[in-house]
Amino acid sequence: DGGGGSDTVRRKRERGGAEKSGDQLKKRPRAASLPTGTNDCNEEDADSKIDNGDGGRREKAIFNLSDAFKSVGCHVSEKLAFRLDRNEGGVFAGEDIAKGELLVRVPEHATIAPVYAHRPDRVMSDSAKLNTFLASSSLTASSPTSNSTSSSPSSSSPQPRSTMTNYERTLLRLLFERRNAESKFKTYLDSLPSRFSTPLWWSSEAKTHLKGTEIGSIVLNDQTEKRFFETILPTLEKAKTMFGWEKDPDYEEFKWAASVICTRGYHNGSNGPYLIPFIDQFNHSSISWATKLKCAAGVFLYIAERDIKKGEEIFTKYGDYGNAQLLHTYGFVEMSLAGEADTERACNPFDKVSIGIMDCISEAASVLSETDEQIPIAMQDLTARIGELTAAKITDNSANGKEEKIPNSPRLIVPGALDLTLGGPSLSQTVKELLTLCFLDEEQFAEAAKLSTRDQVQAALSSHWKEYEEGIYTVVLASIEKRIKSLQLNVKLPKKSPNCERMVKAASFLRRLELVILRKHHDDLMNMIRELMMRDTTLLME
Numbered sequence: 001d002g003g004g005g006s007d008t009v010r011r012k013r014e015r016g017g018a019e020k021s022g023d024q025l026k027k028r029p030r031a032a033s034l035p036t037g038t039n040d041c042n043e044e045d046a047d048s049k050i051d052n053g054d055g056g057r058r059e060k061a062i063f064n065l066s067d068a069f070k071s072v073g074c075h076v077s078e079k080l081a082f083r084l085d086r087n088e089g090g091v092f093a094g095e096d097i098a099k100g101e102l103l104v105r106v107p108e109h110a111t112i113a114p115v116y117a118h119r120p121d122r123v124m125s126d127s128a129k130l131n132t133f134l135a136s137s138s139l140t141a142s143s144p145t146s147n148s149t150s151s152s153p154s155s156s157s158p159q160p161r162s163t164m165t166n167y168e169r170t171l172l173r174l175l176f177e178r179r180n181a182e183s184k185f186k187t188y189l190d191s192l193p194s195r196f197s198t199p200l201w202w203s204s205e206a207k208t209h210l211k212g213t214e215i216g217s218i219v220l221n222d223q224t225e226k227r228f229f230e231t232i233l234p235t236l237e238k239a240k241t242m243f244g245w246e247k248d249p250d251y252e253e254f255k256w257a258a259s260v261i262c263t264r265g266y267h268n269g270s271n272g273p274y275l276i277p278f279i280d281q282f283n284h285s286s287i288s289w290a291t292k293l294k295c296a297a298g299v300f301l302y303i304a305e306r307d308i309k310k311g312e313e314i315f316t317k318y319g320d321y322g323n324a325q326l327l328h329t330y331g332f333v334e335m336s337l338a339g340e341a342d343t344e345r346a347c348n349p350f351d352k353v354s355i356g357i358m359d360c361i362s363e364a365a366s367v368l369s370e371t372d373e374q375i376p377i378a379m380q381d382l383t384a385r386i387g388e389l390t391a392a393k394i395t396d397n398s399a400n401g402k403e404e405k406i407p408n409s410p411r412l413i414v415p416g417a418l419d420l421t422l423g424g425p426s427l428s429q430t431v432k433e434l435l436t437l438c439f440l441d442e443e444q445f446a447e448a449a450k451l452s453t454r455d456q457v458q459a460a461l462s463s464h465w466k467e468y469e470e471g472i473y474t475v476v477l478a479s480i481e482k483r484i485k486s487l488q489l490n491v492k493l494p495k496k497s498p499n500c501e502r503m504v505k506a507a508s509f510l511r512r513l514e515l516v517i518l519r520k521h522h523d524d525l526m527n528m529i530r531e532l533m534m535r536d537t538t539l540l541m542e
Contacts, residue, residue, distance in 0.1 A: 059084045061190035062281070068187035069277055072124060075105040076278055080314070090313045091282050097308040103291055104278045108298040112177065112185065112275040114169035118298025124184045130176050133242055134169055167261065168232070170273050172239060174257050179245055188277045196259040197331035200224060202503050209507035212486035213514055214324035214354060228254050263330050268295045276300050284326070285315035286334060286348040292317055322351035323510055333506050333513075347422050353517045354417040355479050357434065361386075363478045364438040367471060382438050388449055389437065389457060390414055411457040412437065418476065426476060426521045433461045435475060439468035470532045477525045484518050487511050 062084055066076055080103060081094035097103070109122040116123045164172075177183040199207060199219045210216040228251050236249035264280040265273030279293065279300055291302045291314060308314055318326075323333040334348050365378035389412035415430045427435075440448065448460045465472075 058089075058191050058193065061187050062089070064187050065191060065277055069106075069110055072110045072122065073105075073107045074110055074278065075102070077101065077103050080104075082281060089281060089283075093308045093310050093312050093314055096310050097304050097314075099304050099307050101304045103302040103304055103314070104300075105302075106276050106279055106300045108274070108300070110277065111300070112170060112173050114166035114173070114272070117271070125173050125177060127176065127180075129242060130173065133239060134164065134172065164235075166271070167273060168235070170261055170265065170275065171232070171254075171257050172235070174260060174275065175236070175249070175253065176239070176243065178253075178257070179243070179247075188275075191277075192260055192264075194256065196256075196263060197503075198259060198262065199328060199331075200255060200259060200262075201331075203500070206500055206503040206507070209504050210510070212483070212489060213507070213510050214322075214352075215328040215510075218328065224255070224258065225251055266293060266300070268300075274300070282314060282316040284318045284330065284332075284334075286317065286321070286350060289315045289317040291315075320350045323348060323513060324351070327506055327510060333509050335506075335509050347513055347516065349423075350421075351513060351517065352419050352421045353483065353514045354419050355483055357415055357417055357431070359482070360418055360431070360435065360475060360479045361438065363475045363482075364435060367475055367478070368438070385437055385440075385445060386412065386414060386434070409454060411451065411454050413454070418479065420480075420517055420521050422517055422520060426525055427472070431476075432465060432472070433458060435472045436461045436465050436468055438475075439471055440464060470529060473525050473529050473532075477522065477529070480518050480522050480525070484515060484522065487515050487518070 062082060066074075077097075079093060079095040079097050079101070081092045083090055083092060107122075108116060108118045110124055112125055177185045178189055183189065195201060199210065199215070200222065202219075207219050210219050232254055233249060236254070239245070240249060260275065261273050264275055266276055266279065267273055279302060282291070282302065290306050290308050290312075291304055293316065294301045294303065302316065304314075318330065321329070327333050361382055362379060365375050365382055368382075369375045369378045390410045412433065413430045414434060415428065418431050419428070420426065437445070437448070444464060448457055451457050451460060
């Protein structure tokens with residue numbers, strides 16, 4: 001989100017030269033990204049406040065970014081044009097750009113980072129007090145025995161933790177710079193939004209529209225505020241004392257900082273998150289991206305990976321994320337991939353629906369039980385079977401009279417979930433093996449349990465697959481039908497508000513998109529079951 005640009009582009013736009021203005025440039029195709037706004041669905045639309053307040057501040061800062069960071073080694077191509085429209089921005093090609101051209105270069109020392117491995121002598125975020133604090137301070141973690149679910153300080157005794165995570169270091173640097181009136185990052189900080197459209201900022205009413213989706217349980221049971229009071233606040237209070245901050249740290253400030261890092265933070269392998277001026281102004285596309293972040297010798301780069309036409313928005317790719325992940329982490333869905341969400345064309349290549357593997361095991365226990373009373377017993381039996389084969393089998397490898405017992409690797413791999421995508425099969429190999437195990441009779445299971453290696457168990461289960469194929473399909477079909485039912489539940493609509501309508505629209509799109517995937521696999525499994533029944537009927541007739 002947002003925008004920034006080179007000094008040359010800015011001046012051309014100001015004096016009405018040949019360069020296209022933000023309004024003349026091609027409209028951004030990511031039509032479903034959510035404008036930021038109030039986190040209360042019952043308040044009035046805040047778009048006008050954003051345009052005249054937050055947007056004005058951000059636009060001024062964005063146009064000044066190039067001047068502010070030029071002296072520290074940053075470079076922005078003069079062919080780029082940046083736009084901030086109703087608090088949503090984008091990076092466009094002001095001229096034709098050839099594949100291989102440098103778009104943006106930002107050295108590590110010009111970022112807000114947890115640690116600096118390159119040119120520490122030039123680091124902009126350089127404070128002796130801050131560096132001492134980050135090096136010596138211990139964070140406070142909640143007691144592992146705490147059962148508190150309150151969003152207020154825990155009553156349990158916090159336990160000290162010796163080191164900060166990289167995330168926490170970046171968070172503290174960001175808050176330190178924000179509270180520092182003389183910060184060299186002031187222009188960058190002014191370019192950041194003050195509100196976000198991720199579900200963390202949604203009201204409770206709006207969040208209910210995500211119930212049943214991939215991110216529904218995560219959002220509805222979010223522990224961010226609890227974590228702040230139990231883990232982050234004690235450290236911020238120590239920072240307030242050391243740095244002489246006048247204002248007490250609070251949850252709203254933390255929520256803003258956490259959202260900045262969540263929506264704009266980049267990683268370079270295990271290093272990060274980094275907050276990188278200019279780089280974070282590029283929007284995401286799963287399909288039509290033209291550049292991806294590279295890092296070499298402590299320098300972050302955007303290089304054109306294909307030819308880009310004048311007026312085209314230049315997208316990057318944040319990662320291989322489906323719409324559920326994009327909404328949860330960045331606050332938007334790629335609704336522009338198709339005009340209709342109820343078709344397969346609406347999905348991006350990484351959309352998926354995950355069904356918990358234990359839900360499938362539970363359905364297997366139901367299928368294998370003659371009465372409801374037998375289901376818990378069947379579930380215990382299946383859980384015991386899985387536990388026996390996932391436990392390492394000890395092999396006696398005694399030699400030269402010396403006893404030596406070696407644990408083998410697990411003989412059965414238990415997937416975390418049944419992942420369904422548009423292009424993939426309904427059942428992965430590991431899911432097939434696990435569900436086949438559930439259907440084995442006592443004698444077959446006893447034989448499988450004697451086997452010592454993963455390869456042997458895999459071969460044994462594969463040999464029984466055809467025998468239980470129809471039952472396994474029935475189990476998966478029942479799991480999918482249950483998930484479809486949860487997505488079709490009616491959700492109470494909140495009071496009308498344009499901002500809330502945008503949130504509900506995104507949540508509704510996600511629900512319908514997941515239904516497309518589920519129904520596709522439902523129909524595929526139904527067809528496979530019919531084929532099996534026809535095959536069995538033909539064999540009986542013969």
